[in-house]
Amino acid sequence: MFQISPKVPHTGTTIFSTMSALAQRLNALNLSQGFPDFSAPSALIQALHDATTQGYNQYPPGDGLLGLREQVSTLFTQRNPLLTLDPQNNVTITSGATIAIHCAIQAFVHAGDEVILFDPSYDSYAPSIALVGATAVHINLQAPHFEVDWQQVVDAINHKTRMIIVNTPHNPTGAVWSKQDWLNLIKIIENHNIIVLSDEVYEHLVFDQEKHYSAIDFPELRERSIVIGSFGKSFHVTGWKTGYCVATTQLMQPFRQIYQFASFCGVAPVQMALHQFIQQHPAHLAQLSAFYQAKRDFFLAGLKSSHFTWTASQGTYFQTLDYTKIQPKLNDVQMCQYLAEQHKIVAIPLSAFYKNPPSSLRLLRFCFAKQDATLSKATHILSACELA
Incomplete structure (x- = not known):
């Protein structure tokens, strides 16, 4: 009898797909999956049209269009003038951030190694680690501000530790x-x-005068760090699946050796459109934090009369809400089901981002990358949730 043995047998369908399908089935308001429900800048859409009609429809260089790599390099050096990046050797444009993360793990982590993750963590990390036969070592961040217990990190490191994955600004908590x-x-x-x-895909979405620090801002980390970014998050085009990797030449060469067989190259007209838009509209990124902070504040202001509690997100376009006062006996998966079925709104249970979620966890993640009308509808629904 024919049998198979999957390498990652326990992954299943992602929580994002599950909750979005639930929203569609129940015709519920979907604040679960992290994508905007408003249009990308019209000039960016026009730039994509122009790129396709002007013939940028064949394979681009595997490492990405040089002009776009130069712009990524410039963005880093504008933030840190002491940093020097060579666009040719230190920047690669990728088919999204997730595949860049996957390729970085494949390039440097071996069977038997250990990789430290901070939970709650993005759900692609652990499966990529499992695929190489390595072990993910999960360390829970400390609520309510989701800070690192550094003694736990010290205790977790041993001769097998090959990599530590950092995510800042942090999905799902906004820390x-x-x-x-x-x-x-x-x-x-x-x-x-x-x-x-x-993983710095939300690097341009930082609020309340907080400062984003990249791993490569620190000379002590520069030779050992791989930084992943995302154009989709910063330009409201998550479906374009275009990201980038920044690293020293020593690290970039092995990364590219893996990436060339995983994807070979990104999408040519998308890269050209991003290149043209960044060149012609430099204010877009400069205004992005204020744009999303206003949406966060609008969302939270609408919840002041609700029975949810929260710590305001410091970054990303996600906000966690504590529902303890509303349905304390329900775990977060059950609470999501309750909100979907009884109130026609869908969120993500925070436990989906943990290997070992705390039993006291009563947090849901909501995406506020939405039109004001969508957020108003959401806050009206959530404010109507009665105490238990």
Whole structure:
């Protein structure tokens, strides 16, 4: 009898697909999956049209269009003038951030190695680690501000530890690493052969005068860090699936060796459109934090009369809400089901981002990358949820 043995047998369907399907089945308002319900900038859409009609429809260079790589390099050096990046050797344009994360893990993590993750964590990390026969070591962040317990990191590191995955600004909690967080990491790993994979896809969405620090801003980490970014998050085009990887030449060469067989190259007209738009509209990124902070504030203002509680998101376009006062006996998956069926609104249970979620967890993730009308409808629904 024919039998198969999957390499990652327990992954199943992602929670994002599950909840979006639930929203569609129940005709519920979907604030679960992280994508805008408003249009991308019209000039960006026009740039894509122009790129296709002007013939940018064949394979681009595998490492990405040089002009776009130069712009990525410039964005990093504008934020940190002490940083020097070579667009030819230190920047690769990828078919989204998720595949870049996957390729970085495949390039440097071996069977038997260990990779430290901070939970709640993005759901693609652990399966990519499992595929190479390595072990994901999960460390729970400390609620309510989702801070790192650095002693747990010290205790988790051993001779098998090959990589630590950092995500800042953090999905799903919106927490942002401080400079001190990075200095703590530097001190802990300085005498270990550990790579830092830094998922920074929400780097331009930081609120309340907080500052985003990249792994490569720190000279002590530069030689051992791989930074992943996303154009989709920053330009309201998640469906374009275009991201980038930044690293030293020593790390970039093995990354590219894996990436060329995983995707070979990104989409040519999308890269050209992004290149043209960034060149012609530099204010877009500069205004992005204020744009999304206004949406966060609008969403939270609409919930002031509700029975939810929260810590305001420091970054990303996600906000977690605590429902303890409303349905304390329900776990977060049950609460999502309750909200979908009884109130016709869908969120993501935070436990989906954990290997071992705390039993006391009563948090849901909502996406506020939505039109004001959508957010108004959402806050009206959520404010109508009665106490238990």
